[in-house]
Amino acid sequence: MSSKTTACLSGTNPIILGVNECNQGFYCPNNTEENPPQYCAPTPNCLLRRLQLAYNICDEPQGIYEPIVCVAGYYCPLGGKEQIPIPSQEKNMYGLSSIFLNEVSDIVGLGIKFNSIGYRIKSSGKHIISEISGSAHDTSLLGIMGPSGSGKSTLVNILSGKLQATAGSVSLQGVETSLSDLGKFKDLIGYVPQDDVVHPHLTVRENILFSARIRLGRVLKEREIQQNVDQLILALGLINVKDSLVGDQERRGVSGGERKRVSIGVELIAAPRMLILDEPTSGLDAQAALSIIMLLKSLSQYGITVICVLHQPRVEIFNCLDTLLLLVSGKQFYFGKRSESKQYFSDMGYDFDPQLNPADVMLDIVSSPLPKCQTPAQNVINGTGPKCSGETSQNSSAPSKAECFTFEKLEALHSLHRTRISPWYRQLYLCFSRDIKQQSRNKGSFLLELFASVLTGILLGLAMYEFKGQLYQGMFLPPFQTLSSAANYTLVPEMGVLCCLAISFASAAPSVSAFTIETQLLRREFHSGHSESAYFVAKVLSSLRLQLLPSELFLALPCYISIVSTA
Numbered sequence: 122m123s124s125k126t127t128a129c130l131s132g133t134n135p136i137i138l139g140v141n142e143c144n145q146g147f148y149c150p151n152n153t154e155e156n157p158p159q160y161c162a163p164t165p166n167c168l169l170r171r172l173q174l175a176y177n178i179c180d181e182p183q184g185i186y187e188p189i190v191c192v193a194g195y196y197c198p199l200g201g202k203e204q205i206p207i208p209s210q211e212k213n214m215y216g217l218s219s220i221f222l223n224e225v226s227d228i229v230g231l232g233i234k235f236n237s238i239g240y241r242i243k244s245s246g247k248h249i250i251s252e253i254s255g256s257a258h259d260t261s262l263l264g265i266m267g268p269s270g271s272g273k274s275t276l277v278n279i280l281s282g283k284l285q286a287t288a289g290s291v292s293l294q295g296v297e298t299s300l301s302d303l304g305k306f307k308d309l310i311g312y313v314p315q316d317d318v319v320h321p322h323l324t325v326r327e328n329i330l331f332s333a334r335i336r337l338g339r340v341l342k343e344r345e346i347q348q349n350v351d352q353l354i355l356a357l358g359l360i361n362v363k364d365s366l367v368g369d370q371e372r373r374g375v376s377g378g379e380r381k382r383v384s385i386g387v388e389l390i391a392a393p394r395m396l397i398l399d400e401p402t403s404g405l406d407a408q409a410a411l412s413i414i415m416l417l418k419s420l421s422q423y424g425i426t427v428i429c430v431l432h433q434p435r436v437e438i439f440n441c442l443d444t445l446l447l448l449v450s451g452k453q454f455y456f457g458k459r460s461e462s463k464q465y466f467s468d469m470g471y472d473f474d475p476q477l478n479p480a481d482v483m484l485d486i487v488s489s490p491l492p493k494c495q496t497p498a499q500n501v502i503n504g505t506g507p508k509c510s511g512e513t514s515q516n517s518s519a520p521s522k523a524e525c526f527t528f529e530k531l532e533a534l535h536s537l538h539r540t541r542i543s544p545w546y547r548q549l550y551l552c553f554s555r556d557i558k559q560q561s562r563n564k565g566s567f568l569l570e571l572f573a574s575v576l577t578g579i580l581l582g583l584a585m586y587e588f589k590g591q592l593y594q595g596m597f598l599p600p601f602q603t604l605s606s607a608a609n610y611t612l613v614p615e616m617g618v619l620c621c622l623a624i625s626f627a628s629a630a631p632s633v634s635a636f637t638i639e640t641q642l643l644r645r646e647f648h649s650g651h652s653e654s655a656y657f658v659a660k661v662l663s664s665l666r667l668q669l670l671p672s673e674l675f676l677a678l679p680c681y682i683s684i685v686s687t688a
Contacts, residue, residue, distance in 0.1 A: 129161035129184040136160045138188075143201025147188035150202065159186040230259020230426040231309055231394030231534075232294050233280060239288035240275055249275050250451040251288070255444075257395075262421040262441065263428045264459070266480065267448035268488045273430045274315070274399055276448070280428065281397045282307030283648060296531045306531070308538040308650050311388030313398040315430075317380040318641045319387060321369035322559040325359050325379070326350065328367060329386045334551055335651055336391040338543030353390055357382045357416065366562070378409030382416070389420070391541075391649070394534070396420065398429040407435055414438045431480075439480040449487040539650070548652045552659035560667060567667055574671035575678065577623040582682030584619050623675075 128135050138158045143149035152158055161184030163171060170179050182189050191197035195204040234256040240249045250272035257263040265273050278284040280291075282304035291298050293306060319328050333346045341349070354363050359382055367383055368374015375383070381401060388396065401417070402410035414434075418441045421427045431438065445462050447455040455462060463479050466486060473482055543551070560567065647653055 128159065128186055130181075131162045131164045131183065133162040135184055135186065142199065143188050143197075145199045146191050146197055147201050148191050148197050148204055149186070149188050149200075151185050152188075152201065156186045158188050159184055161187050230424045232256070232258035232426060233395065233428075234292045234295075235280065235289060236291075237289040238276065238279060238286050238291070240272075240279060240284065241287045243287075248451060250448070253289075253446075253448070253453045255446045255453070255456045257426050257428050257444065259424045259426050260421055261426065261443040262418055263426075263444045263446060264434070264439075264442040265428065265430045265446045265448065266432075266434070266484065267454075268484060269432075270450075271448040272451040273448055275451075277312075277397050277399050277428065277430055279303075281310050281312040283312065293531060296527065298531075306535050307648065309394045309535060311391065311393030311396045312645075312648065313384050313388055313396070313401060314641075314645060315399040315403055316641065317377075317384045318645045319367050319380065319383050320555070320559065320642065321367050321372065321374065322562045323555070324364050324366055325375060325383050326354060326363040327555075327558070328383055329353060329390050331551065331555055332387045332649075333390040335543050335548055335646075336649065337541050338547055338551075340541045350390060353386055357386050357389075358412070359383065359386070376409070377405050378412060381405065381409075381413055385413075385416070388649070391538075393425070395426040395428070398427075400430045400432055402434065402438065403432060411435065411437050414441050417441075433484065434480050436478045436480065439478065447483060447487060454487050455483075542650050545652055545655050548655035549659050552656050553663055556659055556663035557666075560663065570667065570671050571674070574675040578675045578678030579682070581619060581623045582679035585616070585679060585682070 136159060138160055141154065141157050143152055143158055147158075149158055161182075163179065163183050167179040167183060178190065188201065192204060195206055197204055236254045238253045239251040241247065241251075242249065253272075253276060255263070265276065267273050275284065279286045280303075285304065286300050289300070291300060291303055293303075293309075298306070320331075323331070330346070330350045333341075333350050334343075337346055337349075354360055359379060362375050362379055366372070366374045367380055374380070385396075385398070385401070396417070398417070401413050405413065414429075417427050417429060421443070431442075439459070442459040445455065445457065445459040446453070447462070455465060457465065462483065463473055466483060467473065471482075471486055473479060542548075643653075643656065646656070
């Protein structure tokens, strides 16, 4: 029997596939020009395997020269002589170590514990949330879930220091902190809002670099800042779009998932001890949402405390959580390990269809009018049940860092973060440079201001045209008052009103573009420790440059029309 007839495990003759080399995506280690890729009839066991609906790939090739499907996680180029490992996002996370682990502090994450947190609107007395307790520690990912209006955003605003609770207590890394002082330590916490609040006229790298220069400018040199930014961009998977404009609804830029990563990177570059995100997966497709949560999971494994609000997560996202806090109508329904949440509801008499997403089932349960908010069982709160893969225990017998952490150390950690922020004059220069760059890329706004100035100048000139340059003539002094012509006493107030309207209209366009559009950006930057006065002065100085030509046209056109009317 020839070599070709013995090349198949089934003993049948092989069939040459008609190509001289292996296709992309297949592995052909034994193929040569004399022995091109071949097809072999499967053995009986392999045939039964291939007829199955799932897991229907045979364990081994059916012949010496039969192509093999490239193993999952590897890339097989054309020719099929090698299997190249595909780099994963987790492997790229090494760049974060230079940002977080090179700090002078011996602590990376910042644990938080909150007890009986409540918030009440003083004017109406309405309770938004009440009696909510829980905790989040380093190396953990806490997910907050609940129906719309359950108080999820209010809770994360309180934990991030944006809003002061009206009841309850909070401790940071085991140190009791008053509710009024929680906002003082907001420099230690990175807050990512639900909307992607980033500068649309800057590139991905410029957005992150600006945040780094402001928040790390006093302790790091420019070269070190640039290196940290590049490493973070690589870790976030944004290397291919780092020089692309972020864009907005009017001007298309990067994708929604990439924009969300930029928003996370703006906070992450400052090496926060805790990262809080309000619905980071909102508005994203399933794959982009999963990639964001996997990124947050990787961050938590570096020791950063991560808290995020989730709205109807898919099962893969739900399984990434270490701890779950479930809210309903402003009250706590469940807090404990994510892996034990299903058993908790089962103990209450609810059945889970194995084909359904547990997160969806839980939200359906708490959204119905039947369940009552109860205090979770003690074993659920303490997390004494078995851990799932990659899950961290909340009650470890090993000594915790919080046991030796004091208020003085917390103050020192806060002072360390405050001293990293660039001085005022440096922030002024950075804000001014950013404004100039934004204005150069937003020519439409400048043309709008120019049009408004020209239009109001022409209208004001036409309003004065019929008076031929003589806007007011009063009475002669005695005894020559009888020689006076009739005086138009209504002309002065009329012209005053016209001038005020013209000036208001001409200045409205630059004011809107300069301040109103950036309101959300300002709130985020001010919360992160940026100087309000430096921003305002820089914005005024940069706007003066743009207002030079429109102002000249606004003044020149009425004067020119008045001169023409007297000719």
